[in-house]
Amino acid sequence: MAYPYVSDHEIRIVSKYFGDPKQRRVETYVERGGYKALEKAFEMGPQGVIDEVKGSGLRGRGGAGFPTGVKWSFMPKDSGKPHYLLCNADESEPGTFKDRELMRWDPHQLIEGCLIGAYAIGAGHVYIYCRGEFFEVNQILARAVEDAYAKGYIGKDIFGSGNDLEVTVHQGAGAYICGEETGLMNSLEGKRGQPRVKPPFPAAVGAFGMPSTINNVETLAAVPHIVENGGDWYRGFGTEKSPGTKMFCVSGHVNKPGNYELPLGFPLMKLIEDVCGGMRDGRALKAVIPGGSSVPIIDAEESARCNLDYEGCIEVGTMLGCASVIVMDETADIVKQVRRMVDFYAHESCGQCTPCREGSSWTAQILKRIEEGRGTEEDLDTLMEMTQQMVGTTICVLSDSVAAPVQSSIEKFRDEYLALIRRGERVGAA
Amino acid sequence: MSDAPFRNPGWAGNTGEFDLTEEQVRGDDFVGERPKDGGHPSGAGALPYMLAEKEPEAELFEGEYQERFEKILTRYPTKQASLLPTLGLAQELRGYLSPETMDRCAELLDLSPAYVRGVATFYTMYNKRPVGRHLVQVCTNISCNLAGADEVVDAFLRYTDTELGETSEDGNFTVIEAECLAACGFPTCVQINSRYYENVTPAEVPKLCEHLKAEGE
């Protein structure tokens, strides 16, 4: 039983039970060894857990790749205030669809990871901020949390250890920006989900003004396995700087799209050819976006050299992001797809910063003009200059995300832009 | 259930290569219907708020809904933090957030009406106007777009004889475009009320719409 596709190349740790509906039940989860890691974590003590996770080299799977154990160690030790762990389950980066599967197939794995994380950072309450559109997932989570309360894995004096932990499932209401960590905190507090200026950082002033840590679903799902088997075991997968396994969400023009759990450092072409059954209809590869819509596009030649880990992607001028691999064949219309991505950012900009608010909609308008054959060559220079001004000038990096697809596509697929511009000139002359 | 055999074009397993049923994939057998009173307080805020049947005049809140509202309040250190789940609860009942509905939520949470409107209008899932019994949201973002999502939108508009955002004459459908729904591997993904339909192609749209009309929710 598997769902949807599986490959022999996979090392299934967090996705082991995808396709097995029984795994949702707390009884099955426990029968298969679940909640043992939580018990072990209580024996190790908070610092022991942080050290083990540090030692594993686990890096945040929400996009930035920041080492998780290090992030946890930023939390104050004796603040005397309530601490919060926030689980970022707002998955909405175009091309990304792993957290949804992780939550709907194995909700207790995530809950156990949340409980261990909360214990490590001294948090008494975990909020799982789950994307609003995920009605089914929200209910699966709610039921799983309820079952875990009933069995005593959440609540007061868990395992007689004297530790009290609460978990609440919080349903979002539709806004990509609430995936940004401080936007999520504002949204959780009942405000518009607008990112906050940092510093202060969440470990000092986070949700409800209290020390908080925020982690992605996939990051927390890996934690029980690391606590159970040790950091060294986890380091046995992946590369030295990017240890472990990662969910790769493959979409676009391949024969077998879907989620695959692979060791970091896996070659991109091997993913497309051997894991995903090759290109659909045997067509030629034109471009790949390896990390979701916020990272630069790479062409076929760069794809051939790309290994899928944090460093490997940087080497070919892009980023791993959340490993959302969008594959485009020779029939893909690059200008249209870039315009569509920029439309997304223009729609999702929270509006606080002028470069982002104005820049994203201007960029979208110019791209539309080019797509419709009314553009000029100077438009390309304008796009490059304007998007450059959107990098590093705003509160959060949504603005930078506009520059990535625009600049990289103009550099690598200038011919496609020029063809549209020249076609327009011909139409105009006739 | 109508007798017509209907192969739901709506989940990623319908390619014939997997041995799971749709119910197993969705988790219907596991979750079933969550109780209206919200069940355990930890999950009381996580229930569907896009139902086909709506009662625009329903009282905020009574009976089981009042219980659920009170459970939500217990989960946050501030009253303000209950705002999003409360608006969701109101929308589940009434189908959309009218100015009066927002004002009532403001009153319940000791917030100013202007503040609540400012928050409600920030989020796309709160309907600020009435919508059809089935709110059809077609993802046209990149992965779905590469697979022809624009044609799926056209097929819905043609079937329902509407423009984007308009409600069909019979009150059954409102079709809008959506941003990535995080189901990109099986395009085109369409969210209809609380449910995802994956692998939707233009050819299947009429059948899907007939099915929705016949089944209600």
Ligand SMILES: Cc1cc2nc3c(=O)[nH]c(=O)nc-3n(C[C@H](O)[C@H](O)[C@H](O)COP(=O)(O)O)c2cc1C
């Ligand atoms: C605009 C924007 C949207 C984001 N969306 C998400 C998201 O949907 N899910 C997520 O886990 N992280 C998202 N992030 C990253 C988070 O801010 C944060 O880095 C992450 O949740 C930290 O968790 P990690 O350390 O486990 O990766 C987003 C960031 C930005 C700037």
Ligand code: SF4
């Ligand atoms: S960069 Fe854009 S999304 Fe981020 S805070 Fe500024 S306006 Fe909002």
Ligand code: FES
């Ligand atoms: S692009 Fe359509 S669901 Fe992600």
